Amino acid sequence: MPSARWRLILNGKSAGDEALREAVAGLRERGVRLDVRVTWEGGDAERYVAEAIADGVDTIVAAGGDGTLSEVATTLAHREEPADALPSLGLVPMGTANDFASAATIPVDPAQALALIQRRPPQPIDLIRLQAPDGVHWAANLASGGFGTQVTIETDAGLKKMLGGLAYLVTGIAKLGKIEPIRARLHGEGFQWEGDFIALGIGNGKQAGGGQALCPDALIDDGLLDVTVVPELSGEVGATVGTLLTEGKHAALDRVAARAQLRWVEIESPSELTLNLDGEPVRSRHFRIDCVAARVRMHLPDACPLLSASPRA
Numbered sequence: 001m002p003s004a005r006w007r008l009i010l011n012g013k014s015a016g017d018e019a020l021r022e023a024v025a026g027l028r029e030r031g032v033r034l035d036v037r038v039t040w041e042g043g044d045a046e047r048y049v050a051e052a053i054a055d056g057v058d059t060i061v062a063a064g065g066d067g068t069l070s071e072v073a074t075t076l077a078h079r080e081e082p083a084d085a086l087p088s089l090g091l092v093p094m095g096t097a098n099d100f101a102s103a104a105t106i107p108v109d110p111a112q113a114l115a116l117i118q119r120r121p122p123q124p125i126d127l128i129r130l131q132a133p134d135g136v137h138w139a140a141n142l143a144s145g146g147f148g149t150q151v152t153i154e155t156d157a158g159l160k161k162m163l164g165g166l167a168y169l170v171t172g173i174a175k176l177g178k179i180e181p182i183r184a185r186l187h188g189e190g191f192q193w194e195g196d197f198i199a200l201g202i203g204n205g206k207q208a209g210g211g212q213a214l215c216p217d218a219l220i221d222d223g224l225l226d227v228t229v230v231p232e233l234s235g236e237v238g239a240t241v242g243t244l245l246t247e248g249k250h251a252a253l254d255r256v257a258a259r260a261q262l263r264w265v266e267i268e269s270p271s272e273l274t275l276n277l278d279g280e281p282v283r284s285r286h287f288r289i290d291c292v293a294a295r296v297r298m299h300l301p302d303a304c305p306l307l308s309a310s311p312r313a
Contacts, residue, residue, distance in 0.1 A: 003031045003032060003033050004031075004032050004033065004058050004059065004118075005032075005033045005034075005055070005056065005057045005058050005059075006027075006032055006033065006034040006035070006057065006058065006059045006060070006061060006090075006117075007034075007035050007036075007037065007048065007051075007052035007055070007057045007059075007060050007061070007087075008024065008034060008035070008036045008037070008060075008061040008063055008092075009037050009039060009045055009048050009049070009052075009060060009061065009062055009063065009068070009072055010036055010037065010038045010039065010063040010064065010094075011038075011039055011063060011064030011065070011067075011068045011094060011095075012038050012039050012040050013064075014063065014064060014094040015038050017094065017110070019109070019110050019111070020063060020092065020094070020110040022110075022111070023092075023109075023110035023111035023113075023114050024036065024110075024114070026111060026114075027114050027118070030118070032118065037051075039064075039068070039071075045068070045071040045072055045075060046071075046074075046075045046078075049072060049075040049076060050075070052087060053079070053086065053087060057087050058087055058088065059087055059088045059089070059090055059117065059122075059299070060072060060076070060087045060088070060089055060090070061089075061090040061091070061092060061114070061117060062089065062090070062091050062092070063091075063092040063094050063110075064092075064094050064095055065093070065094065065095015065096060065097065065098055065279070066095060066097065066098065066099050066100050066140070066141050066208070066278045066279055067095070067278055067279035067280065068094075068095065069091055069100055069101075069140050069141070069278070070138065070139045070140045070141065070277070070278035070279070070280070072089065073089060073127060073138065073139075073140045073296055074127075074137075074138035074139075076089065076295075076296050077127050077129070077138045077292070077295050077296065078138075083124055083294055083295055083296055083297050084297065086296065086297070088122035088296075088297045088298065088299060089122070089296050089297065089298045089299070090113075090114075090116075090117035090298070090299045091104075091106055091113065091117075091298070091299075092110050092113040092114060093106055093107075093108045093113065094110075096210070097208075097209070097210040097211065099141060099142070099205065099207045099208050099209070099210070099211065100140060100141040100205050100278075102207070102211070103205050103206040103207050103213075103305060103306055104205075104220075104300055104301065104304050104305065104306045105301050105304060105305060106300070106301060116299060116301060117299040120299045120300060120301065120302065121299070122297035122298055122299050123221070123297060123298065123300065123307070124221060124293075124294030124295075124296070124297055125140075125204075125220040125221055125294070125295070125296060125297070125298045125300075126204055126220055126221060126222070126223060126291050126292060126293050126294065126295060127139065127140055127204065127291075127292050127295040127296065128140070128141075128142075128143060128202070128204045128225065128277070128289060128290075128291065128292075129289070129290045129291075129292050130143060130275070130277060130282060130287055130288070130289045131287070131288040131289075131290075132282055132283075132284040132286070132287055133284055133286070134282075134284070137277050137280065137282055138277075139204070139277040139278040139280075140204060140205070140220075140278060141203075141204060141205035141208060141278045142201060142202065142203045142204060142205050142206075142207065142208040142214070142215060142218075142278065143201075143202040143203075143275045143276065143277050143289060144199070144200060144201050144202075144208045144209060144212070144214060144275065144276045145182065145197075145199070145200035145273055145274065145275045145276070146181075146182055146197055146198050146199040146200050146230070181196035181197060181198050181231075181232040182196065182197055182198075182200075182269065182271075182273050183195070183196050183269060183270055183271070184197060184200075184267055184268065184269040184273065185267070185268045185269075186227065186229060186265055186266070186267050187265070187266055188227070188260065188262035188263070188264055188265040188266070189262055189263060189264070191227070191260040191262055191265070193229050193258045195231055195232070196231060196232040197229050197230060197231055197232065198230055198231070198232055199212075199214065199228075199229075199230035200214075200228070200229055200230070200267075200275075201214025201215045201226070201227070201228040202215075202225050202226070202227050202228075202265060202275075202289055203215025203218035203225065203226040203227075203228070204218060204220050204225065204226075204291065205218055205220060205306060206218045206226075206305075206306065208276065208278075209276075214228045214230075215227075215228050217261075218306070219306055219307065219308050220306045220307065221294070221306075221307050221308050222261075222308050223263065223291055223293040223294075224261045224262060224263060224291055225261070225262050225263070225264070225265060225289065225290075225291045226259070226260075226261055227258075227259065227260045227261070227262055227265055228257050228258070228259050229257060229258040229259075230256055230257045231256070231257075231258070262291075263290065263291055264288065264289060264290045264291070265288075265289050266286070266287065266288050266289070267286065267287040267289070268285065268286050269285050269286075270285070271285065272284065272285050273285070275287060
């Protein structure tokens with residue numbers, strides 16, 4: 001029986017990681033034919049995925065953060081082939097926040113993450129598809145807007161390198177006194193909301209922005225988006241909402257937020273707003289967001305919190 005063929009697509013920022021290098025060598029010793037490609041500029045991941053498919057690769061591993069995962073998943077989603085005809089997807093978390101990996105309980109140790117991919121069979125997961133005037137965008141984890149998005153966009157790269165995920169908290173604290181609400185209208189099947197919001201999450205996954213659990217009940221195999229809208233608040237609750245969101249307390253969200261589970265949602269705003277799509281900012285006054293069910297197959301831990309109790313057959 002021929003050995004498995006893998007292609008690891010590594011974010012160039014982590015090209016010198018010694019632990020990953022040792023983990024790759026160990027996997028090769030166990031019989032996996034693994035080649036590595038390093039991204040340097042826009043379009044590299046798409047080119048490497050196309051190359052891997054042409055080479056008949058069995059599994060593509062994204063080594064990086066949420067942005068790298070989404071970039072690889074996006075390229076797979078763009079293909080015409082059905083999910084079961086495409087290579088499976090694995091993740092080695094190497095980003096600053098690793099929100100998807102954290103919520104999915106994927107190990108941050110490269111050797112353990114690669115062993116997980118080898119051990120666990122892939123299963124279908126959903127992806128987010130966002131349509132805006134500039135085209136179609138995809139994400140594996142979460143689209144966010146408002147306070148959390150500004151924190152993510154404005155967090156300094158040098159600060160992230162020094163402090164890791166803590167950098168988002170530092171930036172968030174600095175911005176707490178100057179949160180500006182955004183006016184928008186959201187509607188989907190049986191759901192409508194209109195007003196000023198300070199935080200918005202449309203989740204396939206549960207969290208973004210270094211641990212903000214905006215969609216704590218989200219699952220990646222239920223065919224649904226989890227929508228959370230935190231309206232403009234005042235007084236003591238408003239002053240502490242950033243902390244409540246960062247800690248991901250169900251009770252706080254249930255008390256202050258509008259929440260729904262939908263197959264699709266449309267967002268309209270009188271002025272341009274920014275949605276952060278797994279690290280990619282997309283700006284528009286109108287968005288259509290769909291959950292595309294079972295679009296790729298991914299290797300995930302046993303009893304992964306992002307999977308339903310009864311996965312699809």
